Amino acid sequence: MSFNITYDAQYADWTLADYLENWSYEFQNSNHGDSNTGGFNTGGLSGEEYAITGSGNSYAFIAGSDTTDGLEYDIGAHVLAGDLDSVQFGYDLTGPSGGSFDLDNWELTIEGLDATGSGAGNDVHNIVWGLMNGDTSALESYIVSEGLLTQNEFDTAELGDLFPLPASATGVQEFNEFDFALAA
Numbered sequence: 001m002s003f004n005i006t007y008d009a010q011y012a013d014w015t016l017a018d019y020l021e022n023w024s025y026e027f028q029n030s031n032h033g034d035s036n037t038g039g040f041n042t043g044g045l046s047g048e049e050y051a052i053t054g055s056g057n058s059y060a061f062i063a064g065s066d067t068t069d070g071l072e073y074d075i076g077a078h079v080l081a082g083d084l085d086s087v088q089f090g091y092d093l094t095g096p097s098g099g100s101f102d103l104d105n106w107e108l109t110i111e112g113l114d115a116t117g118s119g120a121g122n123d124v125h126n127i128v129w130g131l132m133n134g135d136t137s138a139l140e141s142y143i144v145s146e147g148l149l150t151q152n153e154f155d156t157a158e159l160g161d162l163f164p165l166p167a168s169a170t171g172v173q174e175f176n177e178f179d180f181a182l183a184a
Contacts, residue, residue, distance in 0.1 A: 003112035003148040005163045011108060012160030016149065019108055019159070020136040023059065023089050030132045031055035038132070041096040046072035050080070051101040052132055053093050060093035062101045063128050071124070080125040081118040086111045087131070087139065108159075115142060 011019055030038065030052045038052025046069040053060040064086040065071045071082040092104035115123040123142055130138035144151050153162060 003110075005108065005110050005159060007108040007159050007163070007165075008106065009165055012165060013158050015154070015156055015158060016143075016162075017140070017155045019089075020140065023061075023107070024134045024136050026057065026091070027054040027059040027061070027131075027134045028057065029055055029134045032132050039096075040071065040073075041100055042069070043096075045075060046082075048099075049096070049101050050128060051093055051095075053091075054134070058091040058093070060089075060091055060103060061131050062088040062093070062103065063131070064088070071128075077120065079118075079120055079122070080128050081122060082116070082124055084113055084115040084124040084127060086113060087127075110139075110143075112148070113142070114146075 005016065007014075007019070014022075032038065032052070038050060040047030041049040041051075048066075048068065048070055049062055049064050050071050050073075051060060051062040063071065063084055065083045066085045067083045069082075071080060071084065073080050086109060088103055088106060088109045090103035090105045090107040093101060094104055095101035113127075115127060117124040123138075126138040127142055130136065140154060143149050144154055149157075149162070
């Protein structure tokens with residue numbers, strides 16, 4: 001899968017840096033612990049998705065893998081490993097229903113990350129752990145270091161310029177005899 005960002009139209013004139021800064025401010029921190037552990041879509045310690053909400057708010061993210069059980073948490077080492085392909089941002093997390101999470105108020109999705117890792121300090125762990133703490137710097141660092149976007153594109157280019165929204169449907173308006181009679 002190639003690198004792509006999809007977003008709600010209201011963010012077309014935002015940079016990725018602006019969006020992630022705003023999301024981080026709204027999410028704040030998951031206060032990961034006994035009361036907010038997040039979870040995998042399978043209910044165990046691995047799955048295709050891991051999701052969590054912010055502490056005391058409804059902002060959330062969903063980390064996704066294109067591989068069956070592609071994200072796996074080693075509880076003994078406290079390390080997330082595997083393949084991280086996408087991250088969705090928004091609020092009002094639901095699910096997993098039918099095997100996947102959803103955001104009732106989706107805002108932005110980053111796809112084609114193709115991050116892999118195992119052991120302490122791997123990219124997958126660093127990105128997800130950072131997001132859990134409202135810190136998007138590991139995600140930014142990965143996107144730039146992998147050449148998915150330049151630092152300048154990340155910081156200053158509007159999403160609508162980098163990843164244009166699909167054109168809305170256009171067509172020719174139909175007229176009937178009544179319309180012509182009114183025009184006369």
